[in-house]
Amino acid sequence: MNDFLFTQVLTELEDAIGRENCSTKEIDRVTHSVDYFWLSRMWADRGRRMPEADFVVSPKDAQEVSKVLKIANYYKIPVTTWGGGGGTQGGAIPVAGGIVLDTKRMDKIYDVNTDSMYVECGAGAIYKHVEWAANEKGCTTMHYPSSLTCSTVGGFLAHRGIGVVSTKYGKIDDMALKLEVVLPNGDIIETSPAPKHAAGPDLNQIFIGSEGTLGIITKAQMRIYEQPESRKFRGFLFKDMHSAFLAAKEVLQKFKPSVMRLFDEAETVSLIKKIVGVQKPGAFMTLAYEGPKELVEVEEKIVLSVFGKYGAEDLGSEYGEKWWKEKITFFYPGHMLDIPQMFGTMDTIAPYDKIEKIYWAMKKAIETQFEHVKFIAHFSHWYEWGCMVYDRFIVEKEFVPEDPAEAMRLHNRIWSVGVRAALENGGVVNDHHGVGLKLGRLMKEQYGPAMQVFEGLKKSLDPNGIMNPFKLGL
Amino acid sequence: MRVSENTNYILDNCRFCWMCRHVCPIGNATGQERNTARARALAVSMVSRGAEKLENVVDNLYECSLCGACTNNCMTGFDPKEFVQTVKTQAVLEGCIPPYIADLLKKYAETGNVYGAKADGSLSPLFGKKSGTLFLAGQDALYCAPGCVKEALDLLSRAGVEAALDEKACDTGAAMWFLTGKTEETRAAAEACAKILNGYRTVVVYDPADLKLLLHEYKEWGIGVHAEIVGFNAFLLGLIRGKKLGVKKGKNVYTVQDNYAYARDLDDTETVRSLVECAGENREMLLFGKEANLAGHLVMRTYMPEVQRAVALKRWENANNMECRTVVTENPAEYVLLKETCPEGSRVISVEEMLLENL
Ligand SMILES: Cc1cc2nc3c(=O)[nH]c(=O)nc-3n(C[C@H](O)[C@H](O)[C@H](O)COP(=O)(O)OP(=O)(O)OC[C@H]3O[C@@H](n4cnc5c(N)ncnc54)[C@H](O)[C@@H]3O)c2cc1C
Ligand code: SF4
Ligand code: SF4
Numbered sequence: 109m110n111d112f113l114f115t116q117v118l119t120e121l122e123d124a125i126g127r128e129n130c131s132t133k134e135i136d137r138v139t140h141s142v143d144y145f146w147l148s149r150m151w152a153d154r155g156r157r158m159p160e161a162d163f164v165v166s167p168k169d170a171q172e173v174s175k176v177l178k179i180a181n182y183y184k185i186p187v188t189t190w191g192g193g194g195g196t197q198g199g200a201i202p203v204a205g206g207i208v209l210d211t212k213r214m215d216k217i218y219d220v221n222t223d224s225m226y227v228e229c230g231a232g233a234i235y236k237h238v239e240w241a242a243n244e245k246g247c248t249t250m251h252y253p254s255s256l257t258c259s260t261v262g263g264f265l266a267h268r269g270i271g272v273v274s275t276k277y278g279k280i281d282d283m284a285l286k287l288e289v290v291l292p293n294g295d296i297i298e299t300s301p302a303p304k305h306a307a308g309p310d311l312n313q314i315f316i317g318s319e320g321t322l323g324i325i326t327k328a329q330m331r332i333y334e335q336p337e338s339r340k341f342r343g344f345l346f347k348d349m350h351s352a353f354l355a356a357k358e359v360l361q362k363f364k365p366s367v368m369r370l371f372d373e374a375e376t377v378s379l380i381k382k383i384v385g386v387q388k389p390g391a392f393m394t395l396a397y398e399g400p401k402e403l404v405e406v407e408e409k410i411v412l413s414v415f416g417k418y419g420a421e422d423l424g425s426e427y428g429e430k431w432w433k434e435k436i437t438f439f440y441p442g443h444m445l446d447i448p449q450m451f452g453t454m455d456t457i458a459p460y461d462k463i464e465k466i467y468w469a470m471k472k473a474i475e476t477q478f479e480h481v482k483f484i485a486h487f488s489h490w491y492e493w494g495c496m497v498y499d500r501f502i503v504e505k506e507f508v509p510e511d512p513a514e515a516m517r518l519h520n521r522i523w524s525v526g527v528r529a530a531l532e533n534g535g536v537v538n539d540h541h542g543v544g545l546k547l548g549r550l551m552k553e554q555y556g557p558a559m560q561v562f563e564g565l566k567k568s569l570d571p572n573g574i575m576n577p578f579k580l581g582l
Numbered sequence: 583m584r585v586s587e588n589t590n591y592i593l594d595n596c597r598f599c600w601m602c603r604h605v606c607p608i609g610n611a612t613g614q615e616r617n618t619a620r621a622r623a624l625a626v627s628m629v630s631r632g633a634e635k636l637e638n639v640v641d642n643l644y645e646c647s648l649c650g651a652c653t654n655n656c657m658t659g660f661d662p663k664e665f666v667q668t669v670k671t672q673a674v675l676e677g678c679i680p681p682y683i684a685d686l687l688k689k690y691a692e693t694g695n696v697y698g699a700k701a702d703g704s705l706s707p708l709f710g711k712k713s714g715t716l717f718l719a720g721q722d723a724l725y726c727a728p729g730c731v732k733e734a735l736d737l738l739s740r741a742g743v744e745a746a747l748d749e750k751a752c753d754t755g756a757a758m759w760f761l762t763g764k765t766e767e768t769r770a771a772a773e774a775c776a777k778i779l780n781g782y783r784t785v786v787v788y789d790p791a792d793l794k795l796l797l798h799e800y801k802e803w804g805i806g807v808h809a810e811i812v813g814f815n816a817f818l819l820g821l822i823r824g825k826k827l828g829v830k831k832g833k834n835v836y837t838v839q840d841n842y843a844y845a846r847d848l849d850d851t852e853t854v855r856s857l858v859e860c861a862g863e864n865r866e867m868l869l870f871g872k873e874a875n876l877a878g879h880l881v882m883r884t885y886m887p888e889v890q891r892a893v894a895l896k897r898w899e900n901a902n903n904m905e906c907r908t909v910v911t912e913n914p915a916e917y918v919l920l921k922e923t924c925p926e927g928s929r930v931i932s933v934e935e936m937l938l939e940n941l
Contacts, residue, residue, distance in 0.1 A: 128888075134638040136614070138628060139621035142598075149598045152624065156632035166613055193615060194600045213613035232613065236604040240868055244903050258600030440658040441595035 109185075110164065117183055121165055121207075124175035129166045129213070136164040140190055140208045144258075145198035145546065146452060146514055152448045154512045158201060161188065161208035168213045169230070170288055170296045170326040177324070177574075178294040180207055184572050189320035191232060191263030194255045196453065197544025199267065199319050204577045211262050213327055217241045225332050226285050231325040238330065241473045247332040250277035262325045267542030268317045272435060275490045276366035276398070277333065279540065281316045288327035289315050292570040296326075314348065318511030319542055320576040322569050336398035339366070340408060341428025344420040345390045349373070349462065352391050353487075355418035357460050360492050362414075363407050367396035368490045369431075372467070375484040393420070394428045450503040450519055454526045455539040459494035462534035463487070467497050473529035478522055480507040489539070496539045501526060523547070543580045551581030583629050583636055583676070589628060589668045592660050594692075596623035599660075602652040607876035608645055611892035616642050619652040619662040626669055630912055637668070637678040643670050644885065648760065649842040649876040671763035677810040682885040694750075695721050696757045696881055701749055708735055708747045716782040716809075717745035720789030722880045723914040729933050730914050734788055734814065737934045740941065741827040745786060751778040751850060754792040758882055759799065762929035770806050779809045788814045789913050790843035798847065799841045815844070815912060815933060822860055832940050834862035837906035839897065839920065839930075840874035841913045854912050857933055861940040866901045873901065877911070878919025892920040901928065910936050 109117070121130045131137075141158035142148045148158050162185075167173045180187045181329050186206030193200050202208045211232030218228040227238050227249070230450045236257040240248045251264070252271040252365055259269070264280045277283070285520040287299045299311035314489070315323060346352035352370050359365065374394040412422065431518050438444045445451040467485060474483045478501075485499035527537060529551050537547050539552045552559050559581070566573075566582045585593075596619050609617035616622070622642055628634035634772075646666045653661045673679050679687075692721055701709075705728050717738065719731045731747070738745050755771035762768055772795070779785050785807075787793040793813050800807060812820075821827040836858045845851045851871040858864045869875040877897035879893035881888040897920065901909050909930045911917040920930040931939070 134634065135621075135625055137641045138625055138634060138639070139616045139618075141626055142673050144598070144600065152597070152628065152633075155628070155633045157628075157633055164615075190615065192600065192603070210613070210615055212615065215610075215613055234604045237610075244868060255600065257602070257604040311638070436601070437657055440601055440656070441599050442658055443659070447598065 113183075114162065117179065118163060119180050121163060121176065123173045124179060125165060131164045132162065137161055140142065140164055140193065140210065141201060143193040143198060143200045144196050145201065145300065145501065145544070146196070146447075146450065147519060147546075148198060149447050150450070150515055151512055156512055159203045159205060159397045161202040161204050164208045164210060166210045166213045170290050173209065173290040173324050173326055174294040174296055176207065176209060177290060177292055180574050181293060181572055184574060186576050186577050188576050189262070189266070189324050191260035191266070192234065192255070192258050193411070194258035195263060195267055195542060195544060197267070197538075197542045197546040199542055199544035199576070199579055200263075201545060203545060206574075209324065211260060211324070211326075220245045220247070220329070222247065222332075226329045227332055228327065228329045229261055231260065231265070231328055232485055233261050235259060235261060235264060242332045243458060246335060248335050249283070250333045251280060251283060251330075254436050261328050261330060265316050265325055265328060266319045270489055270540035272488070273366040273396070275368050275488075276364045279489070281313065283331040284312055284316060285329040285331060287312055287315055287325050287329075289323045289325050291323045292575050311480060315343045317542070319539070319544065319580045321580050321582050322565060322575065338401045338404045339396055339398035340404055341367075341394065341396050341425045341432060342408070342411065343423035343425070343427030343431070344393045344395070344415055345388055345423055346393060346418065346420050347390055349391045349467075351418045351421070352393055353460065353464060355415050355420060356393070356490060356495070356573070358414050359411055360490055362410050363397075364396045365395045365407070365411070367428075367432075368488065369394050370487040372481075372485045375486050390421075392427075394431045396428060396432070443575055445500070448505040448508060450508045450515065451500060452519070452523060453498060453500050453541060454523070455496055455529065455541060456527070456530040456535035456537070457489075457496040457539040458533075458535045459495060463494055464498060466530050466533045466535045467499065469529040469533045470497075470499055470526050473525050474501050477525050480504065481522060498539075499526070524550070528553070545579055548579060548581035583669070583672055585665070585668050585672060587628065589665045590627075592662065592665050593623045593627045593630060595660050596620055596660070596662055596665075597627045598624070601657070602655040605655045605873070605875070607649060607650040607651065607887065607893050607896065608647060612889055615644055622646065623662065623665065626665060636673060636676060640673050640678055641680050643673070644680060644882070645881045645889075647882060649878050650846045651842065651873070651875065653873055654846050667763040668891055670761070671765055674762045686881070686884060692755065694723055694753060696884065697721070697725045699725040701725065704728060705731060705747070708732070709749065711744060711746045713744055713746040714749060714783040715743060715745045716779065716785045716786045717747050718754070718779070718785050718792060719747060719752050720754065720787070720792045720914070721752045721757055722791070723788055724749065725828070726880050727914040730917060730934070731788075733932065733938060734934045737818070737827070737906060738786070739940055741821040743826075746782070748778060751775060756789075756791050756793050756795050756874070757881055759795060764803070765766050769803060769805075772803065774779060775803045776800065776807050779807050782809045784810045784812060786812050786814055786817045790841045790848060791913065794843040794847040796931050812848070813844070813848070813853070815850075815857060816936065818933065819853055819856055822857075827937070827941075829860040829937055829940050831860060832862050834908060834940075835865050835906075836862050836908050836910045836936060837865050837867050837901055837904070838870060838906040839877050839909050839911045839916055840870055841911070841916060842874050842876060844912060845872050845874040854910070854933065857937065858910060861936050865904065865906055867904045867906045880915040880918060883919070890919055891923055894923040898923060898925055898928065900940075
């Protein structure tokens with residue numbers, strides 16, 4: 109954009125939302141160019157600048173978002189929405205320049221409604237702040253991802269995020285009652301007054317997971333829950349993963365534990381041994397059940413009896429409690445995976461009859477096609493019909509190419525191989541981190557002709573293609 | 583830019599870590615991504631790598647209040663304040679501090695304080711008293727909250743303590759430390775202050791920011807103070823327990839606005855609560871004790887007044903959510919900013935006001 113037009117656009121943005129809420133400063137452009145995507149971090153680590161926005165804007169509500177989008181549409185300038193920047197798929201990186209729209213000024217908690225058990229809040233609210241608001245009224249959001257303190261309501265919705273107690277309480281997409289969304293043309297819409305209905309398709313679910321490509325979520329009503337009277341943990345060691353799957357599936361036909369995490373043999377040995385202190389080989393599973401005391405006691409009995417049948421060794425509550433306490437420690441620098449290692453989480457999901465096959469196929473594909481790439485996994489977020497595999501690849505620093513472009517090539521090849529192995533065996537592109545820039549190319553491989561539904565939506569809602577270009581494969 | 587290995591180590595750990603963003607009072611008040619420890623670290627780490635110029639990102643260092651909420655929240659023990667202060671010193675050396683900071687330094691050179699202010703006329707009668715006990719009011723109180731100084735001295739006087747007040751002693755070096763880190767100027771101010779303090783037997787320090795400097799940084803810099811140093815809260819509690827100050831327990835419900843220096847740097851969240859218990863009932867709001875959330879910073883108010891108002895308003899939100907109507911402060915900056923933003927139906931009082939109304 110030439111200087112003249114640049115200044116014209118800037119003055120229009122300033123006029124729309126106030127000078128102090130529009131920035132072209134280096135500090136804002138740089139800090140909005142590196143998100144939690146391994147590639148953006150690696151690029152910065154090597155002293156390279158990521159693509160940056162020309163303008164960083166922070167509107168305070170849907171009306172201001174609407175004004176920004178109208179300007180952007182008129183001048184055909186890309187708009188990339190940025191929540192917390194905690195996404196792992198490069199979704200918030202303004203790869204095409206233009207405007208970064210940061211949502212964090214839309215952080216108001218409008219209502220903690222204990223009559224209907226929801227919080228109404230701005231989509232830029234950090235989820236931990238929503239949790240605090242719920243706590244102040246004696247409730248909780250039951251959305252406990254490791255990034256509770258990092259990411260926003262809108263960001264979680266945009267990526268269909270998930271927390272550690274999802275097996276009982278659901279994913280973020282199960283927790284949204286109603287959304288306010290600004291469409292690319294600036295129109296402000298609300299989804300249905302109630303999330304369950306027969307008044308046509310579900311508008312919520314069109315925007316949830318759309319990663320800022322179809323509109324910007326500006327407000328949301330998110331469910332809250334009573335604090336559980338009791339939460340009990342129990343750790344088990346299975347002799348192998350297969351018996352653990354059978355046992356878990358059987359429990360899930362009877363009730364839903366809140367936490368259910370099964371670590372594969374490799375992860376049991378490495379991570380779990382280091383952090384939780386389990387010394388024996390096998391497949392470690394940690395569980396929690398919660399709610400009214402009496403129910404929890406019954407649930408525990410069910411677990412002990414079912415797991416006993418499958419030969420699980422009862423490790424008592426200590427391991428589970430320790431894991432619960434330490435569960436976010438893993439994500440601090442120096443604790444888990446960090447640059448200069450190369451790593452990625454290729455979470456996918458499938459029914460029980462496919463998930464084990466997917467795990468083995470991904471493991472084999474990664475380990476045989478790449479030298480020096482380690483593969484570990486755990487299975488969390490379980491349903492009556494299937495579960496998610498949270499598999500990670502790790503390349504130690506001595507095997508990561510020096511040249512950033514070469515490192516990017518290796519990274520992208522590993523991803524393609526891993527995700528394709530999942531797709532070929534009945535999995536999906538991703539379970540809860542989203543698609544972003546990282547996996548856009550694989551969306552058509554999963555959806556085939558079904559992709560035209562998304563493309564049709566994109567074309568009609570965003571004919572100028574300004575909303576988060578090069579993301580979600582759209 | 584040349585900084586120590588340790589500074590680079592902290593920078594490189596914080597730059598890609600999102601975990602403490604939710605506690606940053608400035609980030610929460612502004613909603614700006616740059617007001618997070620990770621963003622600040624990222625920008626500076628890019629300077630370290632030669633991919634950014636310090637002068638382009640230096641303002642960001644002055645948006646950090648050094649409140650240490652991030653440090654306290656960090657499960658791995660990294661301290662972003664360390665790199666903020668080191669890089670500020672570097673900016674001074676490289677001559678690239680922002681113009682509004684240069685203005686404050688100019689005011690300091692001309693008047694001895696960054697506010698460019700003179701002590702309020704109403705304080706004149708209080709100067710020049712001879713005593714073995716010095717009341718070290720600190721520059722924030724002296725120049726921005728003279729009422730607090732008067733009330734604090736009044737309270738001491740009711741307990742039979744006629745403390746001296748000395749304008750020069752109020753400059754502990756805290757403002758220079760905040761603006762420039764460990765520079766010659768900061769050290770010179772600290773040494774001059776120490777000299778005055780050593781003329782007294784006891785020094786009662788009103789502002790926890792000064793207390794922290796005297797107890798921590800002075801030691802680290804090898805600046806000796808022989809006088810006994812006591813925080814104002816602890817001194818008051820001593821007077822009450824020694825029956826020199828009779829405080830009656832009333833029915834009022836108070837809520838402590840913990841000051842970060844007391845709560846985190848000095849690890850003292852209990853003294854103020856003991857004082858509150860003497861006067862009434864204590865009700866906590868969100869983020870209390872060690873998790874204390876800043877309610878305002880006076881030096882920062884000179885160059886970012888709207889943000890400081892927003893910081894204080896956020897704190898009022900916390901208080902109101904728990905129906906805490908009377909907030910008790912333990913330092914002048916938070917007193918002033920909470921007072922300026924006090925919503926109808928609520929009130930802010932200092933520790934000394936609380937005790938005075940319950941004598
Ligand atoms: C330490 C750490 C641990 C993590 N652990 C988990 C975990 O346990 N579970 C989990 O699910 N994820 C986890 N993540 C990933 C991350 O928290 C999620 O992907 C989250 O959804 C990102 O939200 P954000 O606000 O940070 O979004 P951003 O990264 O800013 O944006 C993500 C995408 O959403 C879009 N977007 C953001 N806000 C809006 C909006 N209001 N309207 C429309 N589009 C929008 C952006 O354009 C982008 O495409 C973790 C991340 C970190 C840093
Ligand atoms: S202080 Fe700790 S939590 Fe905060 S950014 Fe640094 S490493 Fe992360
Ligand atoms: S010290 Fe305080 S103001 Fe500075 S980054 Fe940490 S939390 Fe924010």
